[in-house]
Amino acid sequence: MSDEPKSRPRAFRLDELAPGQKRDFLLEERPDAFEAEAALLVGDAAERAAEEAQARGFLRRAAFSWGGLLLSSLGGLAAFSFGLWLDQLVESLFARSATLGALGLGLAGLAILAILALISREMLAIFRQRKIALLHKALALAHETDDRELAREKIGELAALYESRPETSGARLHLGELRKDIVDARDLIDIAERRLMPALDSAAQREIASTAKRVSLVAAISPRAAIDMIFVAAMALRLIRRISEIYGGRPGMLGAWRLARAVGSHLAITGGMALGDGLAQQIIGHGLAAKISARLGEGVLNGTLTARIGLSAMSVCRPMPFLSEKQPGLRDVAPFLFSDAGKSGSAVSERQP
Template identity: 45%
Template structure:
């Protein structure tokens, strides 16, 4: 039996509005099924349109032209030297060979630094995921890779022996990572705190007594880059120029992402605590602020260079790092 179309008021008392998955009222004369809210539905993101890499083509063509120009210039130089005297030509060929050898060595070092950065980042992500899931096989693989990374470090030999002796007594995956963190990374973390504290102290003193702002900027940049390089070397890396630039970008990105943590990390308390010193001396206040910012960059660099995330060990706090730094006296 077909039902004839009927008009009814949606606001009437005997009309029951139900959504998908809900039961209607038992005494309802009319049941109206409503669609799901559009806000609850996933909105597909527009796919990025692939464009032709004109910029890469441009820089590749320019690099090819420069390579051809340098090659032709060297060829002409060697021919002219051979025309003058044979020993000058052979000397030029020997110097060119040494230059090519140096370029190959530099390129190999840069590639090794980039591979280390990728390896550390992948290891840290795998360890974090294994700790969250308590994945024993993945944790064993990460610990094995960590042991391989520090296999040629004599200063970590006691930690390697302790990890090998106790790792088979631990069943849970997270506990295996915690054990490796305590045995292998605890001494490195202590050394990293000292490096950051020393760098912050140097920046505070130099920028407090420096007579020119340009000297302050140059010294802070050099000290910050040197700190990042030393932290990378401490945790097992040897970044070259390109690797250091990439590592610095990762540190600054991490610092921008976790910048809000600085308020709870002791930065605000340190600033308030040194407020009186800043009022007494403007240069002294600038030195303290520069030291605090250097320490903040150092803490971010530890997070980026560390092969494991902080599991049971506490992340370095600015208050702890700056505790041993006394406010320098302005001259």
């Protein structure tokens, strides 16, 4: 019999431990849980990246800057110039004929009304994107702090966001019944994500897949590199707008610019994380495909980059973070790109002696 004292059973609540203590406990008591903890840390990093990109694109407060002052001044001068030109035009029409003057005045009024309507629509689209970004941040905070009242309030806003979507009627009705019954905020948010988001996530992933296929095909058969660049840029902007519409945003011209800035910020922030998502392997696959056909390799790489833009748009435009649902990666939305690279690599291996 050994005289060494046996360790007594210990019980801990992981949420009561500091992050460093929690990690040490998992490594000491549950070595098999290290991978789960690492996945949790990666998920937190992805969420921080999404919130930072939203802050840069949608939640940025107006502040003084020389660039902003220059644009405001030029915009004011352009507005004054347009007003003076319009006034002179109407006066000259009245000088020729009262009928022509009245007609010109009516057309000028319609033009001003259309301009005001376009400006109002742009402002509403910007406010809607800002509302979605704030909802995303609030739901993440409610889930992290287990704030029941905040969770109930924001789940109500989430359901109201999709009240015009018939495909979400069943999920919204179910959430309305559960909002007051479920006490735990995390459970309520997880149920809302599992009920409302899968259909929207699937639609966004289908859009990314179809766009990536189209880009890779056109890039593979296009005779000019300039055509590739123009087509890829146009399809990327279209993809960003389409994903925003799927998740409830309706970006106009200015809203699309802010949205593109947010997606670009997310791509810059998550550039290192993308290497673990299969992008490095895909670049290697591009090199293998290029040995067979340079155009095929360019098509695969352009399709991969387009898919990455779509995934960033998903993270930025989604009204709630990925919590209970798995965040999709490149292999989830565009597996055909990896299979093509693998087939190309196999072909290269077969040709080698």
